[in-house]
Amino acid sequence: MNEAQYNRLGGDRINSRQIDELIGIARGLAADGALNQPEIEFLQKWLAVNVDISDQPVIRTLYGRVNDILRDGVADQDECLELLDTLERFSSGDFELGEVLKATTLPLCDPAPDLYFDGLLYCFTGTFNFGQRKHCEQAVVERGGNCGGLRKGTDVLVIGAYATSSWKHSSFGNKIIQACEWRDGGMPIVIVSEEHWRRHL
Structure with missing residues (x-):
């Protein structure tokens, strides 16, 4: 050798x-x-x-x-x-850091709508390629939007890029499920991927 x-x-x-x-x-x-x-x-x-x-x-x-x-x-x-x-x-071997979840496995709005910021309330869930959640929220506030926890007045839920197909069992899965229920019930909440959100910054 x-x-x-x-x-x-x-x-x-x-x-x-x-x-x-x-x-x-x-x-x-x-x-x-x-x-x-x-x-x-x-x-x-x-x-x-x-x-x-x-x-x-x-x-x-x-x-x-x-x-x-x-x-x-x-x-x-x-x-x-x-x-x-x-x-x-x-x-648990469920993912490697850096793995990006395919958008088709998430309950995203299809087609994804254009995003605006002024006066709208955003909520972020998951782990983001953009940075920590507070960095994502800062980007929204700088563009005239507001951020907070998920509630019935939320306009946009943004799901972080780093996730797995088992998102329902993750610590942030409950937010996604709740938002889906509200959307299916007729509430005007938009669910988008981090990638889509970043394209509108």
């Missing part, structure tokens, strides 16, 4: 061990169905140690998300719930 083959084999072993360890950490953190700031800070420290010796995109992507959450020094409830959903799905 030459040096290049030896180094490649060693790197493969490191990457495999890192992923196995990360899965174990994710399962441990998500075991009680809740995340708190000390747990997220622990995850950040583990990722910081491992990100520079790994070529695994899953580690780099997760590290970026955790850093975004802790950038302001506080992990709020929505951020904890989003990260919990990510860790639960990753540790």
